[in-house]
Amino acid sequence: MKKYLITGGAGFYGSILKEVLLNDGDFVVSVDLEPDEYVHKNFVPIKGDIRDKKLLNKLNEEYKFDAIFHCAALLAHEVKDKNELWTSNVDGTENMAKFAIKNKCKKLIFVSSNCLWGKSFNYPVTEEEKPDPVEIYGRSKLMGEEILFKYKDKLNSVIFRSPTIIDEGRLGLLSLLFEFIDDNKKIPIVGNGENRYQFIYAKDMVQAMKQALKYNKTAIFNIGSENVKTFNEVYEYVIKKSGSKSRLFHFPKAPMIAAMKTCFALHISPLGPYQYKMISSSFIFDTSKIKKELKFTPTLTNEEMLYKAYMYYHKNRKEIENREDVSAHKKNAKMGVIKLLKWMM
Numbered sequence: 001m002k003k004y005l006i007t008g009g010a011g012f013y014g015s016i017l018k019e020v021l022l023n024d025g026d027f028v029v030s031v032d033l034e035p036d037e038y039v040h041k042n043f044v045p046i047k048g049d050i051r052d053k054k055l056l057n058k059l060n061e062e063y064k065f066d067a068i069f070h071c072a073a074l075l076a077h078e079v080k081d082k083n084e085l086w087t088s089n090v091d092g093t094e095n096m097a098k099f100a101i102k103n104k105c106k107k108l109i110f111v112s113s114n115c116l117w118g119k120s121f122n123y124p125v126t127e128e129e130k131p132d133p134v135e136i137y138g139r140s141k142l143m144g145e146e147i148l149f150k151y152k153d154k155l156n157s158v159i160f161r162s163p164t165i166i167d168e169g170r171l172g173l174l175s176l177l178f179e180f181i182d183d184n185k186k187i188p189i190v191g192n193g194e195n196r197y198q199f200i201y202a203k204d205m206v207q208a209m210k211q212a213l214k215y216n217k218t219a220i221f222n223i224g225s226e227n228v229k230t231f232n233e234v235y236e237y238v239i240k241k242s243g244s245k246s247r248l249f250h251f252p253k254a255p256m257i258a259a260m261k262t263c264f265a266l267h268i269s270p271l272g273p274y275q276y277k278m279i280s281s282s283f284i285f286d287t288s289k290i291k292k293e294l295k296f297t298p299t300l301t302n303e304e305m306l307y308k309a310y311m312y313y314h315k316n317r318k319e320i321e322n323r324e325d326v327s328a329h330k331k332n333a334k335m336g337v338i339k340l341l342k343w344m345m
Helices: 012-023 053-062 082-102 136-150 174-182 202-212 231-242 253-265 273-278 288-293 302-321 338-344
Strands: 003-007 027-032 043-047 067-070 107-111 156-161 164-166 187-190 199-201 219-222 248-251
Touching: 003 012, 012 027, 012 202, 027 053, 053 082, 067 082, 082 107, 082 136, 107 136, 107 202, 136 156, 156 202, 164 202, 164 302, 174 187, 174 231, 174 302, 174 338, 187 231, 187 253, 199 202, 199 302, 219 288, 231 248, 231 302, 248 253, 253 273
Parallel strands: 003 027, 003 067, 027 043, 067 107, 107 156, 156 219, 164 199, 187 248
Antiparallel strands: none
16 A cells, blocks of 8 residues: 655645545545545545644654655635745745655655746747746746755656646636636637637546656656647537537737736736736647656547536536635635626626
8 A cells, every 4th residue: 555645635636636546545645724524544634734844744753655746836816925825835845845855755746837937839838948937826836846856866756737727626717717608608708719728637637647656757747638729619619518508709809918917906806917918828738748758648628628627517506606615726716807797798
């Protein structure tokens, strides 16, 4: 029986990862800021903070882990205190690297992000592309990567640069889109909707992580879906298959982005610099390296996984709207001024 530590195990993706590992017969300990009510004979949930060195010392005394899955991160739209985000994401990652070394755990798997950039690309982005984050979350993820490379002689870290992870139960900012579809509202599209933006299916991400357990050096891998269609095509697929009466409504790109920028500056919109820069842009990772070195192949397309996520929202909407003590991706994001836009649509 392998023993694994997951940070962020109560979150959307961490919950999926831990269930797969437990079903495989492994032992899992989770550390998360939120409470975790999941019950399994081989699962130990700990409500705690990865910045708490006393907690990490206690874990080191009680367990010897075969690998650490570092999935925990605070999001920019989730916290008002940016220092809290920075210390959690950056200092927390340094703590986990030091903990792994002290624990004699040779493997750490880290969830990084495509938020390392905030611009459009007309070509697939490789691992060699120089990061250029536009907001604090992306900068914190880049710093996390640099920290892990600092310890590469003592710790093997596999870093996954991941686009949005989607499966049943993924909410957060996606819940804004789902509410428009569920209420048969026109869906606002910035620009002509012909841009392409890659997702990754949560269970595909889990499979990649399991493959990474056998990879014995520090490295970065891009991950993402294949056959990425335009936003127009992806949204139309979900609308048609779900039976919604929603339609796409295209806004001129430049004035809409200017309005989004202003609304964020006034703290009346959850969509920050990364979202309003990327919402009408194209971003697709080149996944040649992960396919070759980890033998990874994704199974679901963007439209298939987005439909799964929407149907979960549709079937569980009332319960979702009453959620409180859960991670940001397990509850609805606050609409702010977007509620006015929805009323107008």
